Amino acid sequence: MAGFTGSCLCKAVTYKSNADPLMIANCHCENCRxxxxxxxxxxxxxxxxxxxxxxxxxxxxxxxxxxxxxxxxFCIKCGAQLFGTNSGRPNVAGIRAGTVDDLNIIKPTMNVFTDSMVPSTQLDQDLPSSPKMPP
Known part of the structure; x- marks a missing residue:
């Protein structure tokens, strides 16, 4: 793949990742919801x-x-959340999948925080799942 691009809703913020994703997670924590x-x-x-x-x-x-x-x-104009960081994972940025230009690259590799998922959510049984965020 060799990287990917994306933007916010109003296109005032654009980005490029020069690296492929380290992982792509479906996060079911309350904060992400x-x-x-x-x-x-x-x-x-x-x-x-x-x-x-x-x-x-x-x-x-x-x-x-x-x-x-x-x-x-967040973009200051449209309010779209683009990126995030976590003090527990220094030097790693999380990019919201809905902001990616090429939706074909979004292939989740795992489900995390399944212990707090919405009960009616159906998990992809082919993906590994973790009740919390693995180390």
């Missing part, structure tokens, strides 16, 4: 130093259930 407004969030994890973006973003930081500090980055 509330941040995305959906029953889970799909996140592409990349080395933070391989992510370049143009445009202005704002930040929101909060403490996750794990005790780690999560920082989410």
């Amino acid at each position: 509330r941040a995305t407004g959906s029953v889970f969030g799909t996140i592409l994890f990349v080395p933070e130093d391989q992510l370049q973006f143009d445009g202005e973003v704002t930040h929101f930081s909060h403490k996750a259930d794990s005790g780690n500090t999560m920082t989410k980055q």
